[in-house]
Amino acid sequence: MAENNCTLKTTPGYFAVSEHIIDVAALRAALGSEADGAVVTFEGIVRNHNEGKPVRSLFYEACSELAQGEAEAIFQEAEARFGLTRIVCVHRVGALNVGDTAVFVGVSTAHRGESFDGCRFIIDAIKHRLPIWKKEEYLDGSSNWVNCQCREDSP
Amino acid sequence: MAENNCTLKTTPGYFAVSEHIIDVAALRAALGSEADGAVVTFEGIVRNHNEGKPVRSLFYEACSELAQGEAEAIFQEAEARFGLTRIVCVHRVGALNVGDTAVFVGVSTAHRGESFDGCRFIIDAIKHRLPIWKKEEYLDGSSNWVNCQCREDSP
């Protein structure tokens, strides 16, 4: 994880986009300090269905540079609002299968309320703000860039 | 984990009281199915302070039989309210040091909202309802059974 930490000097967070299987245990080990009483983690997993359609696999694509800056902004906001001590987040890109972890978010704080609220805030923000795209491939052979069919989305 | 599973036939949950270090990775591996899109975990960690006093170590004690029954009741309630697919919870007993995981709660569901809410519900219920007691030993040599000083607590 060392190579990217230098880009996050102003926050307690680590963010990466990765083509490799997410090593949850290694990321968990980066959380927690002696003053922390709570660690909350979230994993988003590739489901075998979405909105009623059976999913065979997923393809994620990211604009890493933009994602990094946006993640730092999210982390700073989360730190200020919830007093998070540590934040670790990795988002997978490339071809994923059902059961794979697509995204990991882990946080630690002194008390549990802030950990739950902070972790949830971060995953919600990541889903809405990070330049990461998901193409679902269905069992029937069709595929779809998620959210790109609603043609008149307002910003 | 197999030896206790037979006691939880009516719920999707696994609960144990353990004298050994909690193996978070092994517990995480018991979560998630192909239909699950979200895994949320909580770890309660021994802090180096509580209500302003520096903590040196903790001692946890449980009435395992009562705790098991109460955990099953909590899991059934959580399953009904949040549609949790899997629940895994282990509470440590004995002498713990700062940084040790005292309790692990992990849940999985189709969608993330229910995972966050369900995990939080379970840890809150565990803290309030399970017959588990905590003795804090402070750096100054004093100690205290937590919550046992409020002599006129109503039930």
Added chain:
Amino acid sequence: MSAQTKTITVTIRYFALLREETGKASETLTLEQGTLADLYKHLQERYKLSLPIGAIRAAVNNRFCSWQTDLGEGAEIVFVPPVAGG
């Protein structure tokens, strides 16, 4: 005390502060039939327990019970001081 007074034998397990104040993890007592509340008051006096009855819960045979529960022969009793898991 009349010859009619029935006695029962019960087992009590003590945890946390109650274990420390009684100096034992469990004991088996033979006593006059009565309620859970009667038993706790008896123990409170005997061991000078600091926790008032309102601060604790009680379980009989692994089920939480009301203080008015009548104790039966062989009952296994746990008094539950204020909990603090997690």
Added chain:
Amino acid sequence: MSAQTKTITVTIRYFALLREETGKASETLTLEQGTLADLYKHLQERYKLSLPIGAIRAAVNNRFCSWQTDLGEGAEIVFVPPVAGG
């Protein structure tokens, strides 16, 4: 077109649906100076892009910018289709 019209060279990166519809991951274009919105409208026509301008965001040199931003020489542009991380 007057001789005064200034041209600039910009690099554009395409992702997801935009990458598929343009058939390229990036390209460098020389074009008349204008705003981000002008550029997107030009590309929309050229590639028959299906996403309306209201559905996407744009970034210049790694910062999200408004559609009225004037493009400078050497700008690195990313058009961001609706995201779906996690």
